[in-house]
Amino acid sequence: xxxxxxxxxxxxxxxxxxxxxxxxxxxxxxxxxxxxxxxxxxxxxxxxxxxxxxxxxxxxxxxxxxxxxxxxxxxxxxxxxxxxxxxxxxxxxxxxxxxxxxxxxxxxxxxxxxxxxxxxxxxxxxxxxxxxxxxxxxxxxxxxx
Numbered sequence: 001x002x003x004x005x006x007x008x009x010x011x012x013x014x015x016x017x018x019x020x021x022x023x024x025x026x027x028x029x030x031x032x033x034x035x036x037x038x039x040x041x042x043x044x045x046x047x048x049x050x051x052x053x054x055x056x057x058x059x060x061x062x063x064x065x066x067x068x069x070x071x072x073x074x075x076x077x078x079x080x081x082x083x084x085x086x087x088x089x090x091x092x093x094x095x096x097x098x099x100x101x102x103x104x105x106x107x108x109x110x111x112x113x114x115x116x117x118x119x120x121x122x123x124x125x126x127x128x129x130x131x132x133x134x135x136x137x138x139x140x141x142x143x144x145x
Contacts, residue, residue: 004134008074011131012063015081015124019056023049030107055080071138078128078135085128088121 026032032045062077095102103115111119 004138005070008131008134008138009063011127011134012074012077012081013060015085015128015131016056016059016063016077018084018120018124019052019059021120023053028107030104052084055084069140071135071140074135074138078132081128085121085125088117089125092118092121 026045026049029035031037032042032049037045059077059080062073062080065073067073091100092102094100102118109116114122
């Protein structure tokens with residue numbers, strides 16, 4: 001298997017793991033089990049978490065399945081992941097407009113002076129952009145590197 005293809009698969013797998021992060025982290029007293037949340041908000045969170053987990057599984061399928069045109073499959077995964085990353089950054093940038101908060105001091109820690117979510121998504125965005133550059137240089141049939 002060409003090394004560029006393998007590198008793209010590994011990088012997109014790393015970034016696809018974020019689809020599973022909220023299910024691991026948010027099924028807790030800080031979010032889903034938070035007694036102050038109304039029941040309907042919990043329904044929406046479980047719906048979102050289910051969507052994210054199944055999106056992660058679908059991404060891993062497109063990244064690793066054998067296909068005649070791997071570039072197309074990796075492109076589908078990349079577009080899907082761009083939606084996930086962009087959603088986080090929009091929510092972060094617009095936080096003041098909807099009364100949200102990036103940091104919950106009871107549950108979040110700082111890494112290098114940044115909230116853990118911002119830090120992790122910054123790293124994931126950089127990894128994603130590297131994968132995107134490699135993908136853009138990949139031949140159209142995805143068979144050569």
